[in-house]
Amino acid sequence: MNLNDLIAIDELCIRYKVELTFIRSLSESGLIEMIILEQKEYLHCDKITEFEKMHRLYHDLNINLEGLEAIQHLLKKLKELQESNLQLLNRLNLYE
Amino acid sequence: MEFIDYYKILELDKSASQANIKKAYRKLARKYHPDLNPNDKSAQARFQQINEANEVLSDPEKRKKYDKHGKGWEHAEQFEHAQRQQQQQYGRGFGGGRQQSYSGNFDNDTFSDFFEQMFGGGARSKGTGRSPQYKGQDFNAELQLNLSDVYTSKKHTLTVNRKNIRITIPAGVENRQTIKIKGHGGLGIQGGPNGDLLITFNIVNDTKFKREKENLYTTADVDFYTAILGGEITIDTFTGKVKLKVKPETQPATQIKLKGKGFPKYKKEGQFGDLYITYQIKMPTNLTTREKELFEELQKLRS
Numbered sequence: 225m226n227l228n229d230l231i232a233i234d235e236l237c238i239r240y241k242v243e244l245t246f247i248r249s250l251s252e253s254g255l256i257e258m259i260i261l262e263q264k265e266y267l268h269c270d271k272i273t274e275f276e277k278m279h280r281l282y283h284d285l286n287i288n289l290e291g292l293e294a295i296q297h298l299l300k301k302l303k304e305l306q307e308s309n310l311q312l313l314n315r316l317n318l319y320e
Numbered sequence: 321m322e323f324i325d326y327y328k329i330l331e332l333d334k335s336a337s338q339a340n341i342k343k344a345y346r347k348l349a350r351k352y353h354p355d356l357n358p359n360d361k362s363a364q365a366r367f368q369q370i371n372e373a374n375e376v377l378s379d380p381e382k383r384k385k386y387d388k389h390g391k392g393w394e395h396a397e398q399f400e401h402a403q404r405q406q407q408q409q410y411g412r413g414f415g416g417g418r419q420q421s422y423s424g425n426f427d428n429d430t431f432s433d434f435f436e437q438m439f440g441g442g443a444r445s446k447g448t449g450r451s452p453q454y455k456g457q458d459f460n461a462e463l464q465l466n467l468s469d470v471y472t473s474k475k476h477t478l479t480v481n482r483k484n485i486r487i488t489i490p491a492g493v494e495n496r497q498t499i500k501i502k503g504h505g506g507l508g509i510q511g512g513p514n515g516d517l518l519i520t521f522n523i524v525n526d527t528k529f530k531r532e533k534e535n536l537y538t539t540a541d542v543d544f545y546t547a548i549l550g551g552e553i554t555i556d557t558f559t560g561k562v563k564l565k566v567k568p569e570t571q572p573a574t575q576i577k578l579k580g581k582g583f584p585k586y587k588k589e590g591q592f593g594d595l596y597i598t599y600q601i602k603m604p605t606n607l608t609t610r611e612k613e614l615f616e617e618l619q620k621l622r623s
Contacts, residue, residue, distance in 0.1 A: 231513070239454040239512065269513040270502075272455045277355050285350050299358065306359060310496050311533075318530045318537060 230259060230266035240279055250278055253293055324434045326373035326386065334387070338378065345374040372431045382439060389438070456515035457506035463519050465489070466526040471558060471584065480504060480517055487519075492534060492586035495523040529558060534593025536582045539600050542566055547601045557581045557595055564597075572601040 237244050247267075251258040256275050259266045267275060281287045281295065327334055330344045348370045350356070357363035376382045459480060473491045477484050485504055493499070498520045505515025530537040540555045550568035554561050557578065564576070575598045582593030607615070 236454070239510065269455075272513060273458065273516075276453070276455060281353075281355055285346075285353060287350075295356065299356075302358065314495050315532050317525070318532055 225259070225261075227261075229269050230261070231269055231272065233258065233265040233267060236267060236275070240276075242279065242283075246282070247275075249289055250275070250292075253289055255289075255292055255296055322434070323390075324369075324372075324432060326376050329369050329373040330377065332377075336377075338380075341374070341377050345370060345378065349374075368431070372435050375431070376435070376439070386438070453509050454512035456508045456512065458515040459505045459517045461517065461519050462522055463489075464522045464524060465493075466524050467529075467531060468526055470521075470523060478517075478519075485517070489521075490587050491584040492588075493521050493523070494533065494586065495521065497521055497586075527558070528556070529595075531583055534583045534585045534591075536593065536595045537598070538595065539598045540564075541602050542570065542599045543602050544604050546570075547572075547599070555597060558583070566599070570599060570601070572599065574599045 233244065233247050236242070236247060247256070247258070247265075250256045255278055256267065256271055259268060278292055281292055282289075287295065327336070330336075330341065330348065332340060332344050336344070349367065352363045352367040352370060354360075354364045354367055357367075376386050461478070461480070463476075463478070470489065470493050471491060473488055475486055475488050477486050479485075485501065487501055489499075498518050501517040501519065503514040504517035508514050525531070528538060536558060538556070540553060542553055545551075546553065546566050547570045548568065550570070551566050552563055553566055554563050558581070562578070562581075575596055578595040578597065580592045581595035585591040585593060604611070
């Protein structure tokens, strides 16, 4: 794993002005995946978009962790449905 | 440029209190927030309208100005200019307060021309009350390509924010598929990672083939006699012509498969789908008297 791709959690706390407990709660709920290296917690930079989304929903829209979990689940389902819909639309071209 | 009814956008009447404005805004923001409406451009546009309406109506100064000029907003600037001069004499400037507006890493995060004209480009409360950002903004782009262009992997040069990016589009990319070019979005903030460039492809079919994923479909005309007696026909594939043996007594709409003659499989070099050919049997027309007699003879043999 490339260390340059990892962002230390305490750095995130400073940048996003959030408590460490908030990030840990996201991780415990399975909403983001934390990486622990030599007892230090990190977030992979590819996951930062997901973290920012959770942060916006939590802080801007006042959605609590349980709500975030439900939203995450529904968004996953929506994504699957959108992909399936796209495949069907592409398939529909066969009959036009 | 048209007048924008901010009250209508927030589903409020003109007498709405600040508390009601806040409530209406929060309710609508939860409904149309782009994080909750992925790939929905209409929701994103609505969310921007809601943000803009809130920016104006939740700021008493801006709301006052908006209410005062209403549909006559085009003359607001002249009017305000005169008023500003008057206010400056008393050491007061005209300025809006900073209000909370919801944020996000979204494209086209801009207000309408109407807003810019009425309140000026610097009137937005961007940066205040919004979620802080560390990662740069993701850029979304659409690229239109012909089906024949994506049969092979090709290099393309794209211009993003006046910077040329050379990318390789892998063969077999699908219509409306999105690929991510890491780090080619907006610059990271205070040492944060750069955003990504997300390219969605619109594939226009410029061929006579129909495509579903890695398989191609086409039809081939087979004359009646070849269908009955068997023979050989030449058909077009994506890469050239091939000769096919037609079995005797081939039925209409028979489908045959040419293995490996379809479209390349995405990111699986050297692997191809199949080409499906449906035979269309062409019946003879304008029969001569002699031909009719022979067909009648054949019919008698069968009855």
